[in-house]
Amino acid sequence: MREKIHIFDTTLRDGEQSPGCSLNIQEKLKIAKRLELLRVDVIEAGFAIASPGDFASVKAIAETVKDCRVASLSRVLKKDIDAAWEAIKMAAAPRIHTFIATSDIHMQYKLKMSPDAVLQQAVDGVKYAKGFCNDVEFSAEDASRSNPEFLYRIFEAVIKAGATVINVPDTVGYTMPEEFFKLIKGIKENVSNIDKATISVHCHNDLGMAVANTIAAAKAGATQLECTINGIGERAGNAALEELVMTFHTRRDLYNYDLNIDTTQIYPTSRLVSKLTGVKVQPNKAIVGNNAFAHESGIHQHGVLANRETYEIMTPESVGLTQNKMVLGKHSGRHAFEDRLKDLGYQLPKVDIDKIFDDFKLLADKKKVVYDGDLEALVQNKNGVQKEVYKLKEFVINSGNLITATATIKLSKDGEEMTCASTGDGPVDAALKAVDNMIDDHFVLEEYSLNAVSEGKDAQGEVIVRISSNKTNRLYLGRGLSTDIVESSIKAYLNAINKLLNELEFHGEVKLNEK
Structure with missing residues (x-):
């Protein structure tokens, strides 16, 4: 009989913690709906207490998604657990995911708590969460660098307190597959009530071992695997969902597991996450990279034309291409x-x-x-953003290698039009300065990239920008699309500004100056 493996997707929580990956509510809902089509078992929608925006997005996902469990992360603190429950209580299948660090280095330097105090706080947190929700997951942060004997104690105690899932994270991507296999096997053999809980793992990729460690854990008995689309996440990222799923799908001869995943949704989900976060997928990325099913050498092309299985161990169609x-x-x-x-x-x-x-x-x-x-x-x-505050109506550019670039931009806001001209070091610089002058504020362009989205001289150019403002401490991603790269640039800049304005309005904070 094949063993059931559950896929816990944390793209919207751990993945979004990647620098520059901040998403608004609409974007998170788009990804959550796509994850539902992908048929992941659990969507970790966010860290509800982290910010009002996080709380609102977790709540919106919980109220929208019907075919997956929806989890919110929380520390083992009552205020965190209260926020998590308030955000997910309308979910069809809610889960509170609470955690505390268990390694000596974390307990001594970060928590400044004794092991006994950490254990008691973990038990108290799980009991409190259990009062709201039957499905409670407990994570021992930095488990792979924790004393195994202490892990056995704390897992046994939290299961007794009501935890239905115990998670063993390789938080800093330190462990190796053989070590992690041994750790999971030890938990199975030494936690007396482990049969009452699901063993989960959450691996980071700092040494490039996240997928290998996750597979090793599954072989040792873990039946929930935590991962992200495209492997995004803190530092070097997390175990990549697409790599794990297609490993089990392709090597059924080695892995006797059943997954609920619709593999044909992998590629479109990957593209959606890449577009909305602005984080490109490397061309040679396994499964979803542009070159994953490309064959350039003559020997490879000849083989594929004769029989695709000569160089393709899975079909492009199986992942949604x-x-x-x-x-x-x-x-x-x-x-x-x-x-x-x-x-x-x-x-x-x-x-x-x-x-x-x-x-x-x-x-x-x-x-x-x-x-x-x-x-x-x-x-x-x-x-797009919730509300398109500023819209591009017209633009005129004068530029050349012997003249100073000048841009005249017309925007509309609430039905009223405004026009401004500015000069700059090139047409894009001039155009963005004209926008700044009209909005009467200064934004810092932290990042600018331009990519052709297809082939040919008439290809559309997609511009991705990240801006910052002294109004908030966050970066805002904007995207613009046009066959004219100056128009793409203006649209991307306005897209980011509109996101900033929407966030300020959502939180009831001071708005940007207006002309």
């Missing part, structure tokens, strides 16, 4: 357009398809061929 090469252009109809979106893994409501189809037609007038990358970019471009 399509081999359909149908070309879309300005004469393509709505039926072909919708079929292509479905082939790419997008299941959208009619109102969104209508909007994207209109954008597609406008793009097709500018380009001879609309590629898959163009379509994906159009879809992702609809994942």
Whole structure:
């Protein structure tokens, strides 16, 4: 009989903690809905007490997702647990995930608590959480560097207190597969009531071992595996969901496990997370990289043409890639357009398809061929902010190598239009300065990147920016898309500013100056 493995996705909690990966509520909901389509067993929606924004997004996900468990992280503190429960209580299947550090170095220098005090606080926290929610997960932070005997004691105590899942994190990515196998096996053999709880693991990738360590833990008896899409997360990231799932899927001869995952949703989920976080997937990334199913050398191409299994151990279709090469252009109809979106893994409501189809037609007038990358970019471009405060109406650029670049920008806000001109060191600099002058505020452009989303000289350019402001201590990501890179730049800049404005309005904080 095949053993059931549960996939616990922490993209929206640990993944979002990656520098620059901050997401707004709408973006988190988009990812949560995609994770639901992927059929993960648990979505860790966030750390409810971390901020009002985190609380609101966890609550929104809990109220929206119906086919997955929804968890919120909390320390073993009553105020954390209260916030977690308040955020997830409307979920179809809520879980409180509480934790405390258990390694000597963490207890001595971070917590400044004795092992006995840590154990008591863990038990008290689990008991308190159990009063709200039947499903309680307890994590021993830095477990892989903890004294195994202490882990046995604390796990036995929290299970007795009501924990249904005990999690063994390799918090700093320190352990090796053989060590981690031994640790999980030791927990199974030395925690007397371990049969009353699920063993979970959460591995980081600091030494590149996250996936290998997670697999070793599964072989030793762990049945919940915590991971993220594209392996994003703190520092070097977490175990990558797509790598774990496709390892078990491809090597069924070695791993006798059943997973609930719909593997055909892996690629579109990966692309969505990459687009919304602004974190690119490296081309040679396993499973979801652009080169994962690409063959350039003559020997490889010859083999694949003769039999794909010569160089492909899984099919592109199995992870949600399509081999359909149908070309879309300005004469393509709505039926072909919708079929292509479905082939790419997008299941959208009619109102969104209508909007994207209109954008597609406008793009097709500018380009001879609309590629898959163009379509994906159009879809992702609809994942906007809550409210588009400032909108781009017109822009005129004068630039050259013998003149100072000048930009004249017209924006609209609440139905009123405003125009400003500015000079700068190039057309993009001039345009963004004109925007700053109209909004009467100064933003710091922390990061700017430009990428072609498809092939050809007429490719759409996607600009990704990250800005900061003295109004908050966060970075705001903006995306803009156009066949004109100056227009892409202005749209991306406004997208980030609008996110900032939405957050300030959501929290009832002071707004930016207005003209």
